[in-house]
Amino acid sequence: MSTPRRPPIGRDTKLCMSLAGRPGNFGSRFHNHLYEALGLDYVYKAFTTRDLPAAIGGIRALGIRGCAISMPFKEACIPLLDGLAPSAAAIDSVNTIVNDDGLLTGHNTDYAAIAPLLRQYGVPAETPFVARGSGGMGKAVVSALRDAGFRDGTVVARNEAAGRRLAEGCGYRWQAEVTSAPLLVNITPIGMEGGPESRDLAFPEELIEAADYIFDVVHLPPETPLIRRAREMDKVVITGAEVAVLQALEQFRLYTGVTPSPAQVEAAAAFARG
Template sequence: MINGKTVVYGIIGNPVAHSFSPAMHNAAMRELGINCVYVPFCPPPEKLGEAVAGIRALGIAGVNVTVPYKEAVIPHLDELTGEAKLYGAVNTIINRRGVLTGHNTDGPGLIKALREDYQFDPGKGPAVIFGAGGAARAIAVALARSGCPELAVVNRRFEKALKLAEMVAAATGTQARAFHWDAGDRQLEEFTRRSALLVNCTPVGMAGGAVEEFPLPGDLPGKGQLAYDTVYNPPRTPFMVRGARNGAVVANGLSMLLYQGVLALEEWTGLAAPVEVMRRELYKQTGISE
């Protein structure tokens, strides 16, 4: 029951109505028996700074940050954790007595999802990452730091892909390459064929979003590969459909959403998150069975 002592958490994004995070976190908070509530906020881009200032002014204890604000939010914060500085993106903000600290649980969340739910070791082989935004940055660094031997970043703006690849190489020592989003690139095809993991970090395939073909031959992703789509709504994305058709193991972003949420909740509250309660709520929101 919401009352004068209720602690408020939330999520900032635009759009944000599709997010399953409110249902997941509210289920967790009920299970933990804490007087908290988690709500969505959808500020327009020109009001982002005012929205972040509102976190401090209203005493909101913490928020998640989703697209398109994971990088844009940084100048409005007081400090960043080492992870957030390295990733250059923030997906979690903690408010401690008016000091707003940016964290990033996206990369660690994906690594935990790969290991816990898919028994996949990032050191198994090279990885291809589609996109070069905030989530891609976190995932690229996390994979490199978790033993991935070689990375490729594929993006429509080649300069952005190159910048991310160079940052990963400099920060981790892992070999990283950049490719333009070009279906005719033979070198990209060759790299993808020998990769163990393909990760979509773009909005392509998101409900209500862009519909576009990936720059891959029709038989990729394929057998022996894990095709991981950070999009989770719809629960079966075009990237997953093509991968399953070719015999790849496929996954949507629900597991990453789960574990990044688990890590964020534990950072906010200091309590062990009820992982299975959060997982069940996510699947309930999708309307699919576990």
């Protein structure tokens, strides 16, 4: 059976995009690989902006089908949209915009990716956790933990107001410093490629050693310092690269209405990381 070919770019080609403070290549490579594999008349391009209202207005005015939203725009974009899907409304954080004939709806596919990964790796809901971070991604992860049945949790955040708001809103504790727990979750940029803390561990080695499960939502690089050290200690690890694939797949479905096969998703993810 012949492989479908994406039609040549023309006036009917649908554009999807991303907005991030520091754009990467993963989304563009993942989505464009699947458009080619499935013969879809779409194209995807990453952008950044210093004028968020104008950028969101451009999505509406130009008929851009969808837009992935990353730091630092996940909360700031909300007043510029026409409505929120339940996944975004529940946590006041958007990572995906879908444009239906000029009606812009915010979704959160990060939230949707967390519970399946916890189940996949067999993390029991009774496991106490410490989650470090309280930004837009923090909202998605901590809310997903709550909704997956995790009852014993601590949110660690330097911003006390944001940390308390997130922790107490989800029924957890806030504290300023990291402590030991069987499940450690990094939701900060610590360990992110190109960042000022790219070589740092999000948790001290003694806390990694004492934990059973390590979950780092940073997806670039795929093996962060935290993930590498946890593997060396033979811990169960969940990576941000896995989150990135699941959330991008859900975005793809929202934009196109098409569900790729597992083999197509695996090939697109490998291409995106290459």
